[in-house]
Amino acid sequence: MEIINVRDLDVGYGGTVVLRGMNFSIAQGRITAIIGASGSGKSTLLKTMIGLLPPLAGEIRLAGERIEFDSERCLGRLFRRIGVLYQNSALLGALTLYENVALPIRMHHPERPRSEERAAVRTMLDRVGLRDCEDKYPFELSGGMRKRAALARAMILKPELIFCDEPSAGLDPITSAGLDELLLELRTGHGVTFIVVTHELRSIARIADRVLVLRDGRIYHEGDCADILRSDDPYLREFFLRKTDHDH
Ligand SMILES: Nc1ncnc2c1ncn2[C@@H]1O[C@H](COP(=O)(O)OP(=O)(O)OP(=O)(O)O)[C@@H](O)[C@H]1O
Numbered sequence: 001m002e003i004i005n006v007r008d009l010d011v012g013y014g015g016t017v018v019l020r021g022m023n024f025s026i027a028q029g030r031i032t033a034i035i036g037a038s039g040s041g042k043s044t045l046l047k048t049m050i051g052l053l054p055p056l057a058g059e060i061r062l063a064g065e066r067i068e069f070d071s072e073r074c075l076g077r078l079f080r081r082i083g084v085l086y087q088n089s090a091l092l093g094a095l096t097l098y099e100n101v102a103l104p105i106r107m108h109h110p111e112r113p114r115s116e117e118r119a120a121v122r123t124m125l126d127r128v129g130l131r132d133c134e135d136k137y138p139f140e141l142s143g144g145m146r147k148r149a150a151l152a153r154a155m156i157l158k159p160e161l162i163f164c165d166e167p168s169a170g171l172d173p174i175t176s177a178g179l180d181e182l183l184l185e186l187r188t189g190h191g192v193t194f195i196v197v198t199h200e201l202r203s204i205a206r207i208a209d210r211v212l213v214l215r216d217g218r219i220y221h222e223g224d225c226a227d228i229l230r231s232d233d234p235y236l237r238e239f240f241l242r243k244t245d246h247d248h
């Protein structure tokens with residue numbers, strides 16, 4: 001089943017069109033990787049899919065329902081159903097880790113009793129391996145710990161759909177592999193759908209059920225990882241061989 005349907009979507013800023021005529025679907029309970037060169041529009045596409053950047057044309061449907069970018073109610077519903085791990089983690093520096101992870105609960109469910117909140121936050125911190133860090137501030141954490149904290153915050157409302165912009169950028173291979181396993185566990189164990197922007201070939205090969213390649217404002221290729229590795233398309237080969245060379 002498909003959870004997201006994108007039809008004839010144009011996205012850009014002001015008069016500049018970054019992505020043109022996008023048509024694709026995202027399968028529910030799967031991990032879809034979005035890849036492409038720097039500046040190809042990956043973060044831009046993500047911004048539109050999470051309701052932050054109204055498209056210039058076309059539509060996005062979430063579970064069949066069209067996202068109305070001019071309706072606060074519609075966007076509110078969208079925000080409660082999704083979790084987002086931003087490219088730079090985007091933790092709030094004045095809040096402790098606990099408060100950062102509790103934030104979506106306080107914003108969207110202010111009536112929820114504090115005892116319930118505490119149990120939920122602690123379970124989540126435990127799951128990302130940050131049990132003993134709840135009173136720390138973001139500046140006291142390493143980059144990998146910040147990513148994991150941001151993932152805990154993205155998951156706290158138990159969203160059916162999680163968007164991750166370069167979750168493993170800047171992480172060592174072991175921490176990055178740990179994050180991949182966490183995503184797989186959530187997908188397989190809890191049926192969470194992931195849309196992950198990443199440059200890491202190893203991560204793509206390990207986690208992605210499907211890969212979308214952006215190039216020149218369009219979807220250049222769509223398929224599974226094995227398809228891409230088998231492809232004799234010069235651009236795909238260069239893109240992936242470079243990554244492989246770079247990795248070693
Ligand atoms: N807020 C903005 N205003 C105007 N143009 C923007 C804005 N954000 C991004 N762009 C432009 O949109 C294009 C795509 O940028 P985007 O950030 O989506 O790329 P990306 O694929 O995520 O790159 P990276 O791999 O470096 O993160 C670029 O040409 C960029 O200059």
Ligand SMILES: [Mg+2]
Pocket residue numbers: 042043044087165
């Ligand atoms: Mg980006």
